[in-house]
Amino acid sequence: GKSNPLAAERRAFGLAASRATCARASRRGREGRRRPQLAQTRRRPLHIGCPAAVVALAAHEPRPGTLLGSGSGASVPGPQSPAPTLLAIIRKALSEEKRVSTKTSAADLVTETDHLVEGLIISELQKRFPSHRFIAEEAAAAGAKCVLTPSPTWIVDPIDGTCNFVHRFPTVAVSIGFAVNQELEFGVIYHCTEERLYTGRRGRGAFCNGQRLRVSGETDISKALVLTEIGPKRDPATLKLFLSNMERLLHAKAHGVRVIGSSTLALCHLASGAADAYYQFGLHCWDLAAATVIIREAGGIVMDTSGGPLDLMSCRVVAAGTREMATLIAQALQTINYGRDDEK
Numbered sequence: 001g002k003s004n005p006l007a008a009e010r011r012a013f014g015l016a017a018s019r020a021t022c023a024r025a026s027r028r029g030r031e032g033r034r035r036p037q038l039a040q041t042r043r044r045p046l047h048i049g050c051p052a053a054v055v056a057l058a059a060h061e062p063r064p065g066t067l068l069g070s071g072s073g074a075s076v077p078g079p080q081s082p083a084p085t086l087l088a089i090i091r092k093a094l095s096e097e098k099r100v101s102t103k104t105s106a107a108d109l110v111t112e113t114d115h116l117v118e119g120l121i122i123s124e125l126q127k128r129f130p131s132h133r134f135i136a137e138e139a140a141a142a143g144a145k146c147v148l149t150p151s152p153t154w155i156v157d158p159i160d161g162t163c164n165f166v167h168r169f170p171t172v173a174v175s176i177g178f179a180v181n182q183e184l185e186f187g188v189i190y191h192c193t194e195e196r197l198y199t200g201r202r203g204r205g206a207f208c209n210g211q212r213l214r215v216s217g218e219t220d221i222s223k224a225l226v227l228t229e230i231g232p233k234r235d236p237a238t239l240k241l242f243l244s245n246m247e248r249l250l251h252a253k254a255h256g257v258r259v260i261g262s263s264t265l266a267l268c269h270l271a272s273g274a275a276d277a278y279y280q281f282g283l284h285c286w287d288l289a290a291a292t293v294i295i296r297e298a299g300g301i302v303m304d305t306s307g308g309p310l311d312l313m314s315c316r317v318v319a320a321g322t323r324e325m326a327t328l329i330a331q332a333l334q335t336i337n338y339g340r341d342d343e344k
Contacts, residue, residue: 111162114138117174118158125154137286146285146341148312150181155289160189161262170194175264177289184312187290189264198268200294206271213298215321216273221328222253224276227266229259231282231338241336245279248332267291270319271298277320277329279305281336285312295319301326305333313342 118138125132135146136156157175159165165172170193177187186201198213200206206213218224226249230242246257258275260266263283269275271294289312292302302310302319307330310317315338320326 111159111166113165114159114162118156121156121158121174121176122154129154135285137284140284140286140341140344146313146344148179148182148285148342153179155179155286157264157284157286157290160264160287164261169261171260171262171265173262173264173268175286175290177286177291177293179289184289184293187293189268189290189294191265191268196268198271198290198294200271200290200297202293202297204297206294206297208268208272213271213294214273215271215295215298215300216276217299217321218276219322219324221249221277221325222255224254224325225274226254226257226329227260227269227275227278228257229261229263229266229280229283231280231336233282233336233338238336241334242281245333245336248334249329252328252332263287264291267295267319270321271295271300273298273321277318277325279318279329279333281305281316282338283317284315285341288312288317292319303330305330305335307331313340315339315341 115138118136122134122136122139125134129152131152133149133151133153134156135148135153136144137158140146155177157173159172160175161169161172164170172192174190174192175187176189178185184202186204187199189198190196191198196208198206198208200213228246231238233239249257258266260269263278263280264287266275266278267288268291270278271291288302288310292310292312295302300319300321301323302317303326304311304314305316305318307327316335318326318330318333320329
């Protein structure tokens, strides 16, 4: 018979994400708790398929004897079927109308769906792994501290590309990374509208829907497609620096500079070889965690904009298929200060 296209990926990860049917949920259901809102509007839903493999990851039991790091005492999540109820709820949440609020700026959006999806993922993980820690976007926005300790830690972005989601622009992802001993171990990113599952595990490779990922290997910036994101700040000084950085790369004869509205998916495009480099000031640890593992396992480089090692909490990054390209990009950039995730 035909082989399952995700079989190689699942073998590499120990993720037996069984196919669960997501029942179409009634629109007459949930009346969510209203949250304080600085600005609110309603948008028609963007229909998004349920991220089965992402939720499957949240439903896995630890696999005995598989340690992540010396003396960590933590296990890689092992095979277990996803909870069908959780899948159905997430599909319903991603398909219904949205109430939109702002966070740090008018361009920094959040919806009830962000809160619901994050809550469901964390709730399921806590049932399975009660001793594990969590860093998650909406919890951080509500005041939770972003501290990466040696403890097993899940780093969750429930909807990356919320502005896209609000406007029904089909570049939206769910991202879950996992770290032990402050080392990123694996990451899963699900492109919700195209049903693409990107996965990476340290030492085991990176895949998209079962196909191994490889970066482009480009070293010449004049042949490079560079991706970036604007970040949430819109004050004149920040915008001037952002445009100046883009101008510097265009003057260096880059083929193009693109903004797609989702840092996690932009980084996945880099891992797949569709783009050659990525840089950003103003992204967060939940944007970077899963994607960093995927890029590294695809043969790429992820580092600080200073040219030094990546600091997951620094709110800045340069990534590329080669160290030469990453260094060229880093040297061209002017720093935009967004502070640190672990100091907010």
